Amino acid sequence: MPIEWRAATREFSLGNGRLTYAMRVLDDDSLGHLYLGPALTAGRSYAHLGTPDFAGFANRLGTPVALECPVGGSGDYRLPAVAVVNPSDGSAILHLRYVEHRVMDGKPALAGLPSTYVEAEDEAETVVVTLRDEPSGLVVDVATTIFRDHRALARSLRLRNEGAAPIDLVAAASWSLDLPDAAWQLTTLSGTWARERHVVDRPLVPGRQGVGSTRGASGHEHNPFLLLHRARTDEAHGEAIGLSLVYSGNFRAEVEVEPFGTARVRIGLDAEGFGWWLPPGAEFVTPEAVLVHSDDGLGGLSDTFHALYRERLARGTWRDRERPILVNSWEGAHFDIDEARLVAMATAAAELGIELFVLDDGWFGARDDDTSSLGDWTVDRRKLPHGLAHLARAVEALGMSFGLWIEPEMVSRRSRLYEAHPDWVIGVPGHPRTESRQQLVLDMGNPAVVDHLAAALIDLLGSAPITYVKWDMNRNITEMRGGSLPPDRQGEAFHRYMLGVYELYARLTARFPDILFESCAGGGGRFDPGMLAFAPQAWTSDDTDAFERLRIQWGTSLAYPLSSMAAHVTGVPNQQVGRSVPLATRAAVAFFGVFGYELDPVALTGDERTQVAAQIAFYKRHRTLFQRGRFVRLHGPFEGDGNETAWMVVSPAGDEAVVGVYLGLNHPEPGPRHLRLRSLDPAATYRVSLWPARDDELQRRNAGSRGGDELMGAGLSLAAGREEVEARGDHWAQLFVLERVTG
Ligand code: DGJ
Secondary structure (H helix, E strand, O other): OOEEEEOOOOEEEEEOOOEEEEEEEOOOOOEEEEEEEEOOOOOOOOHHHOOOOOOOOOOOOOOOOOEOOOOOOOOOOOOOOEEEEEOOOOEOOOOOEEEEEEEEEOOOOOOOOOOOOOOOHHHEEEEEEEEEEOOOOEEEEEEEEEEOOOOEEEEEEEEEEOOOOOEEEEEEEEEEEEEOOOOOEEEEEEEEOOEEEEEEEEEOOOEEEEEEEOOOOOOOOEOOEEEEEOOOOOOOOEOEEEEEEEOOOOEEEEEEEOOOOOEEEEEEEOOOOOOEEEOOOOEEEOOEEEEEEEOEHHHHHHHHHHHHHHHHOOOOOOOOOOOOOEEEOHHHHOOOOOHHHHHHHHHHHHHHOOOEEEEOOOOEOOOOOOOEOOOOOOEOOOOOOOHHHHHHHHHHHOOOEEEEEEOOOEEOOEOHHHHHOHHHEOOOOOOOOOOEOOEEEEOOOOHHHHHHHHHHHHHHHHOOOEEEEEEOOOOOOOOOOOOOOOHHHHHHHHHHHHHHHHHHHHHHHHHOOOOEEEEOEOOEOOOOHHHHOOOOEEEOOOOOOHHHHHHHHHHHOOOOOHHHEEEEEEOOOOOOOOOOOOHHHHHHHHOOOEEEEEOOHHHOOHHHHHHHHHHHHHHHHOHHHHHHOEEEEEEOOOOOOOOEEEEEEEOOOOOEEEEEEEEOOOOOOOOOOEEOOOOOOOOOEEEEEEEOOOOOHHHHHHOEEEEHHHHHHOOEEOOOOHHHHHHHOOOEEEEEEEEEEEO
16 A cells, blocks of 8 residues: 555555655644655554644744645744735635545546646555635645655645635645755756756755746746755765656745754745635646655666656657657758758758658748747748648658647737737736747737637648647746736736646647647757646757757756657757867767757768768667666766766666767876766676777777676776877767677
8 A cells, every 4th residue: 555544643654665755644733744765664653753742833933843735924934835815804824724635546637737647546646635724714635646666756736715705825836845954965957048957056055045937937047846965975876855846837946944954845836926816616726746756866866757757747649659860940941941942951861861850940921030920820832832731741752751840829020910919919018028039928828819829720730741840939928917817816827828838738739649749948948847748858958069968968867858858960060159069979969869950961961971871770770778768877067077978878678778978178198997887787798889880999998798797897998099089089979889698
């Protein structure tokens, strides 16, 4: 039984043999927290781990009692999980007392919101603990799921007004977790456009610290994810806790260290500017938070997130299917497209073995640059005189499938849609609208907008054999005002925007179950679990320089699987940083993700074509490994001077692996260094080959049969002869392929 209830001590214990999470109804009937950590023996009481005699904060103001659903104003001065304004008296006071609980098999879905799921009822168990504030009638259902096969839990709160007067909800976090000590490092995935999800690590200090977004998207700046780890935790050892929010809009992920040295961790909707009007009978459901506990390092934590998000967050036809190798028209052609050029690009791509041709921005309305036409999702006949279906069929005739770029949430001032519906745009009358990339944001909280987009896009996607859609979002929201909401309910606008986006995604994915959706927001500005529930892959970043990508892909991999990370080889000099990284290195980085190209294949030289064809053949041979294998981080770009990175991907059975080694600047006399691998079968013998094969010291020292034990204990040799080093140049990469031969 993963969930136990001990009536005598009013305790809940959620355990799956790897992990235990324990809670208890305290003497004042609030829901207390007892334990999160490695599995504890079932059938025992752990009430003593909490505050067994807690009868409220009276005479002990500020005591750090561990609570599951804390509220402010009556003795707990830390971050609250839930906050309200009670319109009958304007007060903010709540006392959420235990009423009842239910334990159920499986995991209920969250209406209107993306969430993790199970396919069979015995994959998870859920306990819903109902708490109630008697004076207001606010009822909070705290639903916590434990997964049988993952060291993970999921939580969401459902808040219901069962009272007689309306309640103004002003904060509703998805998970509030009280930890008994604060001896943790806090890691967030932070950056900005073109350098998303860099690893930022710092010790916890007294007070509040964290990250969030108020941009209307989860954002390039911070990911809805936080990680706590002990100072000595490394990739393979030690304790770590990750919290991730299945949401794509404004969020907050933070920690408060209070004077006694305990820590409260909170993740959920950002409370700044948030409000939700709950008239009698109404309810509000928070986005889901996912908690992962690892006692085998950051690698163990990532393994859990990867498996859960790949198998029980992503869904639909493409969840388990091999993803096609694509070429995207953007960096190769930008807006300079027409039928002849696109067919020429597709023809060259097909000859190289590419499987999917994606037509990016510029195909619709009269969009010759970024000043017009968003919202007008009809083909530009000047560029495609025979229409989209004709082009798609021409691509199909080359043996490839066809994909298309859209940006549904946006509108250009110069568009038919804006002329017809200027009132559908987010903005505050009387104030100038701040523009970004000369575009405005549609009010996705208005059901009429969602209905219009659903109809227009269903027409579009049904009009041609389209098998892939890239859904972009190229600006953040300013001057927020929900046009369909009254003045006193504007606090709902950002969340209603997200609900509208999810509604549109749900309608399109239901109508076109065979289309592979890829999410994008000016690169990785909405790379989050909410999007992954609809689009199993995302454009990781607009920065396609391989050296920059090492950091971006490394950071992203803390929480997200390789099957979610689109990674493309682009031309040089790179369009974001002007760097010219060798073609082999560009591919060696992009292989570790959903691989593709974003360049004009017609412009490749003969030698480049040979290399690209070989890269495509290599990825096809190892595609399952790259897309579904276990990703193991070996040496990080955030360590030391960041000059060296190494990582590998291993098949679940340990039969096959590919190791990638990358150097930034070349340095002379690197010395006889070794790279110790992980996650192999120590009893197996592997055939080691270098890709591409070489004729030098590196090849001689590594190629051949090696034991898994040796590869993990002693490692691959990175020693190279002087001539090899002199010939390397900067931004060098080497792949090592390991195939089990015996054992
Ligand atoms: C931003 C995306 O990240 C790019 O890949 C490209 O699709 C452009 N938008 C097109 O406008």
